[in-house]
Amino acid sequence: MSVKTKRIIYNIVLTISVIFVLIWCIFPFYWAVVSSLKPNSELFDPNPTLWPKSPTFSNYVKVFQERPFHVNIWNSVVVSGITTIVTLIFGSFAGYAIARLHMKGKSFVMILILAVSMFPQISILGSLFVILRNMKLINTYLGLILPYVAITLPLTTWILQNFFRDLPKEIEEAAAIDGCSRTRTLFQIVFPMSAPGLVATGLLTFISAWNEFLFAFTFMQKPDYYTVPVAIAMFSGRTQYEQPWGQLMAAAVIVTVPLVVLVLIFQNRIIAGLSAGGVKG
Amino acid sequence: MKAKTRETLVAWGMVIPALLVISIIAFLPLFQTFYNSFFETGLRPDIEKKFVGFGNYVELFKDDRFQDALKNTIFFTIVSVILETIFGLLIAILVNQPFKMRGVVRAAMLIPWAIPTAISSQMWKWMFDPSSGILTKLLEALNIVEPGVPILAMPNTAMWAIIAVDVWKTTPFMALLILAGLQLIPEELYEAARIDGANIWQRFSKITLPMVQSTIGVALIFRTLDALRVFDVVFIMTRGSVNTETLAVYNRVLLMDRAFSGAWFGYGSALSVIIFVLISIFAVIYIRSLRIKLE
Numbered sequence: 001m002s003v004k005t006k007r008i009i010y011n012i013v014l015t016i017s018v019i020f021v022l023i024w025c026i027f028p029f030y031w032a033v034v035s036s037l038k039p040n041s042e043l044f045d046p047n048p049t050l051w052p053k054s055p056t057f058s059n060y061v062k063v064f065q066e067r068p069f070h071v072n073i074w075n076s077v078v079v080s081g082i083t084t085i086v087t088l089i090f091g092s093f094a095g096y097a098i099a100r101l102h103m104k105g106k107s108f109v110m111i112l113i114l115a116v117s118m119f120p121q122i123s124i125l126g127s128l129f130v131i132l133r134n135m136k137l138i139n140t141y142l143g144l145i146l147p148y149v150a151i152t153l154p155l156t157t158w159i160l161q162n163f164f165r166d167l168p169k170e171i172e173e174a175a176a177i178d179g180c181s182r183t184r185t186l187f188q189i190v191f192p193m194s195a196p197g198l199v200a201t202g203l204l205t206f207i208s209a210w211n212e213f214l215f216a217f218t219f220m221q222k223p224d225y226y227t228v229p230v231a232i233a234m235f236s237g238r239t240q241y242e243q244p245w246g247q248l249m250a251a252a253v254i255v256t257v258p259l260v261v262l263v264l265i266f267q268n269r270i271i272a273g274l275s276a277g278g279v280k281g
Numbered sequence: 282m283k284a285k286t287r288e289t290l291v292a293w294g295m296v297i298p299a300l301l302v303i304s305i306i307a308f309l310p311l312f313q314t315f316y317n318s319f320f321e322t323g324l325r326p327d328i329e330k331k332f333v334g335f336g337n338y339v340e341l342f343k344d345d346r347f348q349d350a351l352k353n354t355i356f357f358t359i360v361s362v363i364l365e366t367i368f369g370l371l372i373a374i375l376v377n378q379p380f381k382m383r384g385v386v387r388a389a390m391l392i393p394w395a396i397p398t399a400i401s402s403q404m405w406k407w408m409f410d411p412s413s414g415i416l417t418k419l420l421e422a423l424n425i426v427e428p429g430v431p432i433l434a435m436p437n438t439a440m441w442a443i444i445a446v447d448v449w450k451t452t453p454f455m456a457l458l459i460l461a462g463l464q465l466i467p468e469e470l471y472e473a474a475r476i477d478g479a480n481i482w483q484r485f486s487k488i489t490l491p492m493v494q495s496t497i498g499v500a501l502i503f504r505t506l507d508a509l510r511v512f513d514v515v516f517i518m519t520r521g522s523v524n525t526e527t528l529a530v531y532n533r534v535l536l537m538d539r540a541f542s543g544a545w546f547g548y549g550s551a552l553s554v555i556i557f558v559l560i561s562i563f564a565v566i567y568i569r570s571l572r573i574k575l576e
Contacts, residue, residue: 017375018386025389025453029396031415032404044413094299102285103292109300111568116307118564120510122529123557126536126549127310127317130324150306153299182291211397213513214529218537229399233517245407252400263395264388 029256036060036249043246059250069251071224072231076255079141079216079227080209083148087156087205088198090149095160096186100172117154121214132219139225144216148209156205163197164190203266207259228255311557318551324540331544337551347552349524350531357440357515357527358508361447366501368448369455374489376456377463387460390453398450402517405446409433409518436524443525446514451507455500462496463489495570502567509560528556 035043037055042048063069097103098110128147129138137143167190175185191198216227226234232251237244318338321331341347376387393401408416411431420426432438466488474484512529515521521530535549 014375014378014380018380018382021372021375022386022389024449025392028401028404028408028449029392031408035407046413048413048415048418090299090302093295097292097295101292101295102288103296104289106292109296112300113303114568115564116303118506118560118567119307119311120529120556120560122510122512122532123314123553123560124307124310125533126540126546126553127313128306129537130313131310146302147306150302153303157299207395211399213397213399214533218533229397229513232397232403233399233513235403245410248403249407252404256396256400259395259397260392263391267388267391 029260032249032252032256036246036253038246040246059246060254062244063247063250063254066247067231068224069231069254072226072228073255075141075220075225076210076228079144079148080206082141082145083152083209084202084206086145086149087152088202091153091156091160091201091205092191092194092198094153094157096164096190098157099161099164100169113154113157116150117158119151121151125214125218128215129218138219139222143219144227147215147219148212151212151215152205152208155208156201159201159204160194160197163194163201167193200266203262207262210259314550314553314557317547318554320547321544322547323542323544324546325542328544333547337548338555340548341551341555346526346531347528350526350528353440353525354509354511354527354529357444357447357511358505361444361451361508362501362504364444364448365452365455365504366497368452369459369500370493370497372452372456373459373463373493374485377460387457390457392453393450394454396450398513399517401450402446402514405442405449406433406518409442433519434523439519439523439525443514443518446518447508447511450514451504455504458500459493459496462493466492499567499570502563502570506560506563506567509563510556528552528559532556 034051036059037052037057039052039054039056039058042053094109094113098106103109132138132143132146135143137146171189171193172185175189176182180189210227211229212227213229213233216230217233220226220230223231223234232248232255235244235248235251319332319334321333321336322328372390376383376390396404405416408414409432411417411429411434414432417426417432420432421428426432426438430438432442470488470492471484474488479487510529511527512533515525515527515530516533519525521527521534532549532552535545535552540546540549
């Protein structure tokens with residue numbers, strides 16, 4: 001085989017593989033979009049078409065009219081938002097201490113944090129339910145935020161301590177020599193310099209809180225308190241046998257699009273965060 | 282006070298809020314789960330609490346439903362983790378090649394991972410719909426399933442459908458992890474091998490594989506941890522029917538459905554402990570494999 005034929009075969013295999021991977025990754029999402037735009041007659045056609053013949057937005061209207069989906073979105077925004085802020089605050093303090101300060105018992109703290117990040121949630125589900133019930137926190141935002149802070153903190157702390165470790169130490173040392181106190185160094189130099197890392201980590205925290213299902217499904221027992229994943233999992237029609245797939249796909253698309261956009265931005269952030277977080281001035 | 286002692290105090294002060302939350306929300310319930318697993322107890326106030334020692338554990342191992350759940354969990358874990366590793370490695374090698382639009386493909390690979398499992402499970406459930414699901418049509422056309430057979434309601438196909446969702450969701454992420462390892466391999470190694478006349482397979486097995494071995498190992502253990510506690514996808518696709526119930530799904534039934542009607546809470550706690558121990562084994566291996574620098 002000549003070098004040229006080899007080249008051609010390589011290119012063909014490469015192109016086919018790339019197309020296959022692209023379809024594999026995107027198709028389920030694409031199909032959700034297409035299905036959400038189809039009227040019921042097309043949706044339940046035994047020979048489905050790959051694009052809607054007469055696209056309609058009626059499913060997008062109905063999902064807010066026939067059920068409290070906007071309430072579910074609000075619940076998710078509040079719970080995930082507050083979780084992210086609290087976790088970032090606690091996590092960056094803990095992460096900084098682990099990365100930079102002299103501390104007796106540091107390895108103990110690190111192993112503890114890493115261990116909790118691998119806790120199977122199901123193992124604490126029952127007892128946590130009893131604790132929250134005793135504190136009258138079932139069906140409240142706080143009753144979901146507390147567990148979410150606890151399960152997202154380990155990973156957040158871990159990523160942040162790695163991030164702080166990679167910051168150039170010289171800047172902090174220079175600040176110390178200039179007479180800047182530890183607290184001031186932290187707030188006026190370290191945190192601003194870490195902004196890209198904090199944003200990237202915050203997005204990760206937000207996504208894991210936004211996506212969580214088991215706790216939300218167990219601790220929020222009224223439809224008005226459901227978060228988005230629970231509302232979508234519990235989606236039902238007027239009768240048990242009639243699943244409104246069009247509306248369900250519309251709901252899925254509504255909450256997935258912002259998430260996908262966030263992740264695409266986040267992807268750049270992570271690269272920028274690691275390369276641009278360096279020394280300036 | 283010495284400067285070092287002072288610094289330790291400041292450091293602990295900064296760590297304490299995080300530790301406090303983690304202790305109250307994660308460790309306290311864990312200890313209670315261990316404690317309750319030795320009792321016969323329920324969630325209704327009128328159910329009497331009775332100490333039974335290891336009774337719950339003994340009963341569990343005689344419980345057919347537990348044994349089935351254990352088998353299903355192990356089957357799910359082994360099959361999905363193997364498929365994710367193989368496909369993950371292949372895709373990683375693919376997107377490590379130079380080609381146009383490589384950035385677009387890498388970005389697209391994050392989409393399955395970003396969609397909440399609860400939502401992607403519903404998307405797939407719709408694609409597996411018995412009468413108008415697009416995948417059902419495709420599989421029927423390829424003669425893989427017989428027409429009119431509901432894929433998610435048959436014991437021999439339902440678990441495979443669930444595995445498909447998990448593989449779809451996780452493979453691209455696995456690929457990105459392995460890709461990070463691939464990018465560390467110096468191009469000169471391949472150049473030298475080419476000059477020495479090594480073919481594609483030799484370059485793959487003698488250079489690529491040994492160089493990404495540890496990355497794959499870490500990703501593999503991490504995925505195993507995750508697969509052993511699988512809940513969302515199984516619960517949403519089948520509710521654990523037709524031979525798909527996993528340990529976590531059965532555990533929730535015991536703790537949240539049955540514990541209000543009878544003394545099942547202690548029994549459920551015993552299962553929680555078993556899941557915890559099972560995962561801890563892999564967690565310890567994982568933490569060791571990271572070889573953390575502790576100072």
